[in-house]
Amino acid sequence: MNNILIKSHELWLELFMSSFMSKDMDNSKKLLEYSKILFRHFKWIENECIKHNVAYNYDRNQIPVKVDTLKTILNDIANRLKQLELSLIDIDNRDLSSRISNDIEYILYSINNITDEEVTSFDMNMSYKDIKLSQDATDALTFFLFEESYKEYELIMIYNYLKAHTKSLKLANIFETLIEESFFHFGEFAGMMSEMGILGVPRVIAKELYLIDNITEFLLSGIDEELAAKEECKKLSDAVGTENKELSKFFDFISNQENYHIALMKEALESLGYDNV
Template identity: 55%
Template structure:
């Protein structure tokens, strides 16, 4: 089961990367498939928890650097084939059947998906229709690398905390924060792909998500969100004179962080109230 969950984690991430680099109508299909695979990943995780097995989110490196989309699609299909075989070891036959059915459909679609040239790794660092100074381009590049990893990290952390919680309010909050982090990750990933600097985020260390003190985690998380707001403001100001469009985008992201802080503050207050009786 642990190996199966790892393999699903890897193919989910690879499919998400394929969606980011696609520039055709295949993009939405790949996004849908990546969402489906993330659900599979979460369901398998819940199975491990019910069985009382310990686990981490460790995985092997996921190689995505291709010049043609078909090469990545071929690798995704091979990964799905491996998962299909390993599903036989799953103790939950209903879950096994559901995942297998999804995989069979995805494979059929991917086999017939149109090929396309991939430019997500050309390292040009150019924003389409936007002319940036070297300073602004460097600031944007650094921000995207740091924040895309951070959003992936948050997806994994919130997902782990949600899976290990039996508190309805915390499950609700973590669910919203996962969705928000997915949105930000996709937005930043799209920009990275257009600039030719797309990259797979590094593996998240287990000590970041295997949290014993959730109250302390939320307190620190609020401070991190405040710091993220500052970075968005700095970047918005850095590109304001050259691209009002980019400036407005980062103001938009900055404003979204406000609600994240509200959610985390409410969750923290809820926990304190529960602990104090």
Template identity: 40%
Template sequence: MREIFKKKHELWLKVLFSAFALPKGEISDVLLDFADIEFRHMKWIAKDIVKNRGDFNFDRDKIDIKANNFYELIDKLIDSLLAIEISYKDSALFYRIKNDERYMIEKLREFKKFEDFEITAFNKNMKYKNLDKKSLDALILFLFEEIYKEYELILVYFYSSIHTDNVSLYSIYEDLIYESKFHLKSFAFLQAKLGLLSLPREVMEEVYKFEDLKKFLLDGIEEEKGAKEQCRALAAAVKDKDLSSFFEFINNQEDYHIKLMEEALKIID
């Protein structure tokens, strides 16, 4: 089951970042829905592992998400979905997962009725509107840092949610996962426009398998405050009204993340 979980983690990332590689629209929306389903599969498998007194981690093998054109991207996803099915066991859980993914394969094959087109998310064009070099450099650095941070937070809160019996804490973790997924999506679509879309680096076990939850939350609050400052600085540095407004919006959301984490601290105390 741990090996299956690892493969599902990799598959979730493949589907998710394939969605980011496409222009926003009907097909990317479908892939985002599929990624959410894959994430739910991960949760069910993780719960099963822990219920049977095991544990899991977020180790992963090298993942190739790059594609030169739309058909290549779709074919890679189909191949990944077909390859993982042979690992599945005979149970109600995997019957559900198999049927979900068979439907995904069917929909992906239907997408090839559309005309092929070039994928530009990996071409390193490093252009966005008419940003000057200073603004562009600040934006690129921010995106790389924040995409990793949001991915890390998703995994940390995922791991914590699987290992808690406290309903109130679980609810807070779920909210924080949802928020980080939204931020990751927003930042990754921007990264793709710059032609720099790439997977965040792997998260080490010591990051999410911590001994002191209270210390983790206190450190997390400080990290959120730091993220707020980065957003504020970027909003001021980037000479683009829409981007500045967007980063102010993200900055304001970080305020509520801090409140959620403070609520979690109260529950622990």
């Protein structure tokens, strides 16, 4: 079953990345929604693994997303969807496999009807919305986007693992909200990377990052990391602020959202009985 989980992991991520390659709003929205559906499948398969004590992990293969046309990536996605559908036979829970299968059938039909487009997400044009930035500001922005897009993916996977293994409804709700927040940031950064022609798939997360023994310790260091992330956003806002108000405002907004994440993590710590927050 771990193999099925890996396939669905690769698929939701590939669909997610493909949604930023399309310049057509309808196509982009559609692909993003399908990625969310595949992410739900991923969670259901993970729950099935946990229920049946099947060992699993968040390993996956490299996803080759560097394409010139949307059709190329959609064909790859279609092939992977077909492979996933064939492997569903190994899931004993027939309700689950038929639910996933129904979704796959429709997504296959739908992406087959998407009109082809030229993809410029990898052309390294290094400009964002015609905003003029100095070389230093562009480099700072580039570095930030790679660093933080990975970080958001990492957080999605860690919170997802914690959510799947907690018995507390309160903690599950907090982790779910943090996952949604990280998805939003991940998407915003991926959109900017695509526009700048530097879209890249985040690297695979190392096991020891999500196999967490001590949640309290993880949350405490997570708060420190959120504070550091706030600082990075502030630095970037300052670096681009003198050159562009729109970008500066955006990074201030992201920085302020970290306050909310910190509040949620403190709430999680309180519900774990840690009272020194």
